[in-house]
Amino acid sequence: MFAHLDLDQFFVSVERLRDPRLCGVPVCIGGSDPTKRGAVACASYEARRFGVHAGMALRRARVLCPEAVFLSGHLDDYLERSRNVLRLLEERAPRVLPRSIDEFAIDLTGCERLLGDPHTLAASLREAILSEIGLSNTIGLAGTPLVAKVASARGKPEGFLAIPLGGEAAYLAPLPLRALPGIGPKTEIRLRELGLQTIGALARLDPEILRTALGAMGETLGQRARGGTPRLAQKQAIVPFVGQDDGAKELLRDGLFGRQGEHEAKRLPKSLSRERTFAEDQDDALVLDAALVRLVETAVAALRVQKLRGRTLAIHVRYADLRTVSRHVRISRDAEEHQVLAQGRRLLGRLLERRLRIRRLGVGFLGLYPALEQLELFDGPQARSRRALGHALDRVRTRFGWESMRFGAGLVYQPGSRELGSGEPRSREPRLRERGP
């Protein structure tokens, strides 16, 4: 048997532990000012009753539920409590994989003799997380991880839903297509065009038809519709970044579950990116360049902390009309930050040829690989000292905050009151933004 544990309205629950006055009132995490751009990362059940849900624009949430309390949230606290949950589960269950910050897959196969009945064990885990950590949660129990996940989603909140062994496909059959992980809005439309309404209909469809219509994805979905496989696929946690400021915190984020993984080979992330959406759509080249500098700085710093390098640099842009476009370039193994920045500027230049205002700018690295310290042997003294500077910078920023150290163009970004930057006079710097990312 497999269990899937899902923390109910996780971010809101943590905020309520921090401030019990939030109990019983509608709460939206995602930004403290709902008149600004932003999205709801987590809405309390009280807010959901008004139609508010995760992913919704803050402004829309405010219209639907004006009396809601809007908060930026505390990502560091969420990460810590998520690790506490993982630790508790690992102490009492044979094999646990974090699926995200608020979801955990638990393998209970073959542990009956050691740990007893899976139902009893799963129920005790649910109870322990509630009583010892204070977090309400829902568990789904089934013969495959996939069905356990579906069951937990449908058992929310504060639920415990066990699907009888062998009854996986029967449980899924009457459910709507969208209940199956992997079916989003687009795929749902295409499946409906094939005349399908339920997961059961999808399960019965000739695999050949499915394959012709949807390619490899069709095959996968067909298998899932029939219940999936009774194995926990090795997959590393995805760490959703809630997005609120506090630059230096990123440096501390050396992976969500840094400690974990002695027995599980830790998988390298495939990509790393930093993005930001402007308060207002931008076409000022100076502002865009300053944002680019800042994003490259933070992304490179994050790579350095995780001892990774990227093979490809990507710049992506979302234009005012919401179209998203990216440009990529291969970067050399020994490229340094200033060279990466120069490449990024070139790519951004190409994207600016379309004369549209820019809503969002992003810098990403793809094809990540471990940065081998030996590479430094081949560096010249200049490269070495620049690298040392980078490491020193990371340390200073970790201790004193991102704003404690800034360079040239990055200063345009956020003239704050505290930082002195590199000592240059800043009075001439235009004040272009009211707050940093």
Next chain:
DNA sequence: TCTGGGGTCCTAGGACCC
């Protein structure tokens, strides 16, 4: 009233090589 930020995986076309 226009939807954040961080990821994953898949597809498809073109370049290039053999």
Next chain:
DNA sequence: TCTGGGGTCCTAGGACCC
């Protein structure tokens, strides 16, 4: 000189998830 077919890499974009 013309040219097939296959493999791989790179780039760009789409769909999905939390």
